[in-house]
Amino acid sequence: MAQEKLLRIDDLTKVFITGGGFYRSRVVAVNDASFSLKSGKPEIFTLAGESGSGKTTLARIILGLIEPTKGSVKYKNREVTQISKKEKRSWFMKEVQPIFQNPFETFSPLKKVDTYLYDTVANYNMAKIGQSVKEYVNEKLGVVGLSLEEVEGRFPNELSGGQLQRMSVARALLTNPSLIIADEPVSMVDASLRMSIVNLFKDLRDDLGVSVIYITHDLATSYYVSDMIAIMFRGIIVELGPVQKILDDPFHPYTQLLKKSIPEPDPEKRWTEETKLSLSSMEKKEFQREGCKFAGRCPQAMDICTSLEPEGFFVDERTVKCHLYNNSN
Amino acid sequence: MPIVEAKDVSAHYITNVYGIEREVNAVDNVSLSINKNEILGIAGESGCGKTTLLKVLFKMINPPLKILGGKVEYNLNNKKFDILTLSDEGFRHIRWRNASYIPQGSMNVLNPVRRIKSTFRDFVGTHCRMGKREIDEMALEHLNDLSLPPQVMDAYPHQLSGGMRQRVTIALATILKPDLIFADEPTTALDVIVQRVVIQLMRKIQSEEKSSLLIVTHDMAIQANLTDRIAIMYAGKIIEEGKTKEIFKNPIHYYTQFLVGSLPKIGDKSHRISIPGSPPPLNNPPPGCRFHERCPEAEEHCKQEIPPLIDVGDGHKVACFKCTANERVVV
Numbered sequence: 001m002a003q004e005k006l007l008r009i010d011d012l013t014k015v016f017i018t019g020g021g022f023y024r025s026r027v028v029a030v031n032d033a034s035f036s037l038k039s040g041k042p043e044i045f046t047l048a049g050e051s052g053s054g055k056t057t058l059a060r061i062i063l064g065l066i067e068p069t070k071g072s073v074k075y076k077n078r079e080v081t082q083i084s085k086k087e088k089r090s091w092f093m094k095e096v097q098p099i100f101q102n103p104f105e106t107f108s109p110l111k112k113v114d115t116y117l118y119d120t121v122a123n124y125n126m127a128k129i130g131q132s133v134k135e136y137v138n139e140k141l142g143v144v145g146l147s148l149e150e151v152e153g154r155f156p157n158e159l160s161g162g163q164l165q166r167m168s169v170a171r172a173l174l175t176n177p178s179l180i181i182a183d184e185p186v187s188m189v190d191a192s193l194r195m196s197i198v199n200l201f202k203d204l205r206d207d208l209g210v211s212v213i214y215i216t217h218d219l220a221t222s223y224y225v226s227d228m229i230a231i232m233f234r235g236i237i238v239e240l241g242p243v244q245k246i247l248d249d250p251f252h253p254y255t256q257l258l259k260k261s262i263p264e265p266d267p268e269k270r271w272t273e274e275t276k277l278s279l280s281s282m283e284k285k286e287f288q289r290e291g292c293k294f295a296g297r298c299p300q301a302m303d304i305c306t307s308l309e310p311e312g313f314f315v316d317e318r319t320v321k322c323h324l325y326n327n328s329n
Numbered sequence: 330m331p332i333v334e335a336k337d338v339s340a341h342y343i344t345n346v347y348g349i350e351r352e353v354n355a356v357d358n359v360s361l362s363i364n365k366n367e368i369l370g371i372a373g374e375s376g377c378g379k380t381t382l383l384k385v386l387f388k389m390i391n392p393p394l395k396i397l398g399g400k401v402e403y404n405l406n407n408k409k410f411d412i413l414t415l416s417d418e419g420f421r422h423i424r425w426r427n428a429s430y431i432p433q434g435s436m437n438v439l440n441p442v443r444r445i446k447s448t449f450r451d452f453v454g455t456h457c458r459m460g461k462r463e464i465d466e467m468a469l470e471h472l473n474d475l476s477l478p479p480q481v482m483d484a485y486p487h488q489l490s491g492g493m494r495q496r497v498t499i500a501l502a503t504i505l506k507p508d509l510i511f512a513d514e515p516t517t518a519l520d521v522i523v524q525r526v527v528i529q530l531m532r533k534i535q536s537e538e539k540s541s542l543l544i545v546t547h548d549m550a551i552q553a554n555l556t557d558r559i560a561i562m563y564a565g566k567i568i569e570e571g572k573t574k575e576i577f578k579n580p581i582h583y584y585t586q587f588l589v590g591s592l593p594k595i596g597d598k599s600h601r602i603s604i605p606g607s608p609p610p611l612n613n614p615p616p617g618c619r620f621h622e623r624c625p626e627a628e629e630h631c632k633q634e635i636p637p638l639i640d641v642g643d644g645h646k647v648a649c650f651k652c653t654a655n656e657r658v659v660v
Contacts (some may be wrong), residue, residue, distance in 0.1 A: 050520040160607040161375075190374035190548055192584075195591040195603035219552075224593035224601065247595050261525040262545035265592040267573045270554050271525065297431065 004077060006039035006211055007062065007179060012071035014057055029057040030068070033234040034312075035228075037179070037198035039076070042211045044201060046222035048258075055215045058232070059181050062213070064088065065097055075179075094124055097172035101184040103164035107156040113167055114152050117141075120174045137174070143208070144170045144200055162193030167284065169200060180204065181213045186221065198225050219262055225246045231255050234293040241318025251320045253298045274301075292323070300324060330404055331362035331387060332541050333507055338399030341383050343392075345454035353612045355381035355394075357565040360638070363509070368535055368542045370556035370573070371589075372549060374608060379545045380433065380513055380563040384520050387511050388412045388420050388541070403428065405508060425456050425502075428509040435498035435515065439486040445497055446482040452501055471504045472497075475530060477546050484594050496530065503534050510535070512544045516551060528555055549592055553577055558644075559586050564609050564619040565640060571645035581647045618649070 014030040031054075037045055047055045057062060060066045062073055064080050066078055072079040075096065083092050100106045117137045121127050127136045138148040144166040156164060165185060172180055182201070186194045198221050204210040216222050222243065229243040231252065239252040250256045263271070289296065295305040304323050312319040313326055337360055342353040355378040363369050363443045371379050384394065386401055397412060403410040405427050406435060433437050440448060449468040450461055459467070469479055475496055486494055495515070514535060515531065516524040532555060535542045544555060552559055553573060560570040561584070569582040587604040606623040609615050618636050621627040631650055638646045639653040647653055 120633070162607055166377075190608070191549060192374055192588060192591065194605040195593070195601045195608065199603060201600070219521075220593040220595055221547045223595045226597060244598070258521060259595070261521040262546075262595065263525070263528070263554040263588070264594065265550040265577070266594075267553045267577050269527065 004039050005036040005074070006076060007037040008072075008074040008077075009036065009062070010034050010072050010074075012058070012061065012073060014054075014061060014066065015069045028235050029054045030061065033058060033230075033232075033235075033237050034071075035230055035237065035240055037211050039141065041207045042205045043176075043228060044205055044212045044226040045215055046229040047215045047227040047232060048212060048216060048217060048219055048222055048229060050232075050258075051156075053232040054235040056183055056234055057235075059098075059183050059213065059215055063094065063096060063181060079099050088183055094175040095177055096179045097175060097177040099165075099168045099172050099180060099182040099185050102121060102188045103161050103168060104156065104188070108166060109156055111155075112143050112220075113154055113159065116147070116167070116171055117174060120171055122148070124175045126174055126176075139199065140173045141170050143203075145196075146170065160193070161189050162196060165189055165193075166200070169197075169204075173204075173210075177210060179211050179213065181215070181216045184217070185214070187216070187218070194221070201225055204237060219247060219258065221243055236293060237319075238294070238321045239318060240312075241316075244319050249313065251298055251318065251325060252294075252322050253324075254294045257297075292321075331364050333361075333363040334361065334400075334402045334404070334544075335361045335386060336400045336402075338382070338385055338401060339397040340381055340390070341397055342381075343395050351612055354565050354614055355611060356385060357614075358399075359565075359567050361386075361560060361567065361570075363541050363543055365508075365541055366535075366539045366546060367557045368532075368555055370552040370559045371543065371545045371562060372528065372547060372552050376608065376611065377562045377612070379547075379562055381541065383430075383511055383513055383545050383564070385413075386487055387428065388415070389430075389452045403509070405605070409463070415523050424596075425452070425507065426505050427507055428511070429505070429507040431499055431510065431512040431515050433513040433592055434518065436491045436494040438498060439494060441486050443483055443485075444482070445486070445489075449501065453504060455518060456505060468504065471500055475534075491521055492526065495523070495527055499527070499530060499534075499573040503538075504538075506538055506610055508540050510540055510542045512542065514546050515544065516543070516548070517545035524551075531555070544634050548584075549588065561588070564614055565611055566619060566648065567646075568620065568648045569646065570638070572643070575643070575645050577646075581641065581645070581652045582620075582649050583626060584620050601646075620649075 012030055012033045016027045016029055018025055037043060047058060049055050061068050067081055107116065118133060121136060127133045131323050133146060141148055146166055147162065151167065186197050189197055201212050201214065202225055205212060214222060214226055226243050229246050230237045231239045233254045239246055239255050246255065247259065250259050291307050292305045292310050295301045302323060310321045310323045312321050315325045337358050338356055339358055340356040342355055344351045359382060373379050385396065385535065390396060391547060392623055401412050403412055410423065446465065450464050453464045469482065472479065472481055477496055481489065481497060516527050519527060528551065531542065533604065546552060556573050559573050559576045560567050563584050569585045576585065577589055580589045589599045591603050593601060607618055609622065615622055617632045617634055621631040636648045636650045638648045640646050641653060
């Protein structure tokens, strides 16, 4: 390996099997995903896609919460699935921390929010000798723009969604992680507070050197905040590369469709032409489709698309899984 | 003449549990009118009273929601209806035939144990004297207009995808060709591609029927794309109202400026500033202008007096002392 990576994912596949006997069916939630995060240079990596595209499953595999069917996840050159339980607690879980989607569900309504912070410090043995726990917690709350006074003794219903989401970020920061996995962190937060959370991720990257995997379906915020982007469709990463390259000029027909469907906050740029939606009852069939999963909806589909699954082709600083960009023909 | 006119409506949630009384001022002295053949958007963050305002306008007032004052008038076929004092039976004749409602989270509002066909029959049968076969024919035709396949009629809700269920709900709300449609967050929780289709559909229905559409959503991009006029709500009050283009190009209230300025766009990586602070609690709103705690330009009298909604020209109304200091045209 030429260069050491913070996180390296190779040919990762996760198959869920539901039902049994005649009703048995396979859903490939993550299909042959590969990407990596640079070590030494923190970056924000976006995983974008519709609901049901496998974004969350991929995140859960990286966190070690579910085992992949095939492939490998290497964090700092160590296989995540091979880490022993003890070491997972003492090392891996400190290094990689999650932030979840709905701040109102993350915190139990019966517990005071500051207990989460103290518990995390206690569980991971984080406070240094000679430094009081409260001081340490206050320092981390300061990073996200809160103070212990504001949250001490409060229940989750007394704080706003934006404050709670900052709390989750502060809690994740307590263990000094190098990687934060944020699963739709702003989808439940109001528009006026959304940017404050997104800006917070930028600060984490620039000031604390924390890499962030930002999972979202909102391409506008991901353009704003991230460096790299992976567009997922039906479990496959169809396009992967620098965010400006991909969103300014998308190559894969699916990314093009996705970009066209985002409403722009500008009344001068309304949609004028109609899009045709193929009937969405075929979602399940799309998962099981041979060849390219998007072929059924693709305006540029060719014969080869329905029979052969496209490999990743490297064009213009990005990897595109589409036969259109196969240079050999 | 506007089709709906609301004047000084106040609606509070009043609960009394074990002697502890709690009052939430969800809608406070709001005046609003909806014109014929227009799409009006109500924007604002969650918990600012958008949905409550819509409930009042559609007379869905159940405890703990209580109307404390004001008047809502519908202008239908040159007749005026004061709906807040109208009897339930009287409003039953208006509901769905003249005014309909697309509820929030409408992919989950269909009865899971009835086929779509039966839902249509229940729905139309209650409001029109029509036979089963007539209703089925009418429903099929309407579904076809909305590009839903006829098989939908025999399906149960769980057999349809989220986007399809959403479209079925829209079909139900529009089948009797109402003059007035209220939609509460019709595209939240849908994927972007489906969202686009739903929005196009609503615009198509509106322009074909020349009806009035009131759409409540916090998504400013949808507002920009669909509406003719926008009313911005903050903490139970309308703070700015005007033509969509005006609001986006020339926002006057500080809150609107922040809201429009903080929207990220593809192709623009410049730094965005978010509004400091967080929205005030509605059970104990701050005195004076409700935005003063977060406003960068707040002055002493903003903390005591409530700014009135003032017309600054061309129907653009703002409630802010500082922004309207030079204009003195009180509406």
